[in-house]
Amino acid sequence: MTLQITQTLDARGLSCPMPIVKTAQAIKTIPSGGLIEVLATDPGSVKDFAAWSRTTGNELVEQTTDSGVFRFVLRRK
Amino acid sequence: MTTPTLERPITPVADPIATAVADVDGWPEAASETMAEAPAKTKELVIVDWSGDLDKIWPVLILSSTAAASGVRCRVFVTFWGLLPFVKDEKRIVGENWMQKMLTLMQRPGIDHLKLSKMNFLGMGPWMMGTLRKQYNVASPRELLEAATALGVEFIPCQMTMDMFGLKREDLIDEMGEPAGAATAIEIMTEADASLFI
Numbered sequence: 558m559t560l561q562i563t564q565t566l567d568a569r570g571l572s573c574p575m576p577i578v579k580t581a582q583a584i585k586t587i588p589s590g591g592l593i594e595v596l597a598t599d600p601g602s603v604k605d606f607a608a609w610s611r612t613t614g615n616e617l618v619e620q621t622t623d624s625g626v627f628r629f630v631l632r633r634k
Numbered sequence: 635m636t637t638p639t640l641e642r643p644i645t646p647v648a649d650p651i652a653t654a655v656a657d658v659d660g661w662p663e664a665a666s667e668t669m670a671e672a673p674a675k676t677k678e679l680v681i682v683d684w685s686g687d688l689d690k691i692w693p694v695l696i697l698s699s700t701a702a703a704s705g706v707r708c709r710v711f712v713t714f715w716g717l718l719p720f721v722k723d724e725k726r727i728v729g730e731n732w733m734q735k736m737l738t739l740m741q742r743p744g745i746d747h748l749k750l751s752k753m754n755f756l757g758m759g760p761w762m763m764g765t766l767r768k769q770y771n772v773a774s775p776r777e778l779l780e781a782a783t784a785l786g787v788e789f790i791p792c793q794m795t796m797d798m799f800g801l802k803r804e805d806l807i808d809e810m811g812e813p814a815g816a817a818t819a820i821e822i823m824t825e826a827d828a829s830l831f832i
């Protein structure tokens with residue numbers, strides 16, 4: 558089953574804390590229950606997105622890595 | 635000898651445990667009421683931003699913008715040297731008297747003119763830091779300040795410092811909140827879940 562992504566945010570090349578800051582701003586534009594996909598290259602984002610998901614309650618649905626690019630799928634609370 | 639008679643007929647009890655629980659005074663009604671009345675409190679972070687140095691303003695802005703991005707209410711009490719980076723770009727020398735003017739002549743105010751707390755080397759340090767920042771695509775203090783204010787971080791200037799430095803409300807960036815004093819800082823720090831002095 559493929560996930561229905563509402564929006565994709567390209568945060569590749571950005572370093573801490575901008576991937577999180579931009580995700581927080583972008584997730585507000587999608588409806589509750591909608592999915593946002595974030596692409597990042599900051600290795601710290603792996604731990605940071607998990608922490609951000611716990612703090613905010615926006616569920617981290619999927620997390621994959623493909624040749625140095627981390628992909629996170631989050632569901633808006 | 636007489637046969638004892640029952641004063642009232644025995645009625646079958648549906649659930650003895652539920653009955654026992656209902657007999658306990660104020661429970662579970664009171665308990666469920668308290669639970670329903672207490673909504674999840676928003677977490678709060680307070681930072682006292684004392685230093686005007688690049689290497690200290692940076693973490694203040696990174697932590698405050700990340701807190702706001704994480705749904706944590708963040709307030710920054712800006713005091714002493716910390717106030718100078720919050721002076722508007724177009725202001726070069728601020729203050730009422732020569733001593734206050736001298737202060738901003740020696741330390742240029744504004745978010746783009748920060749010095750390092752160590753290894754400043756007459757500006758070589760901050761220049762190298764800026765070059766490394768661009769090389770590694772790290773957000774600048776200006777970008778972080780814009781993100782922080784957009785996300786709703788509240789910056790509270792210290793009234794006493796403003797008086798002593800001769801800073802007027804219009805000298806500071808428009809995003810700053812209303813000036814306040816130490817009692818306000820203490821109140822918000824003691825009510826917050828975490829507070830930092832940077």
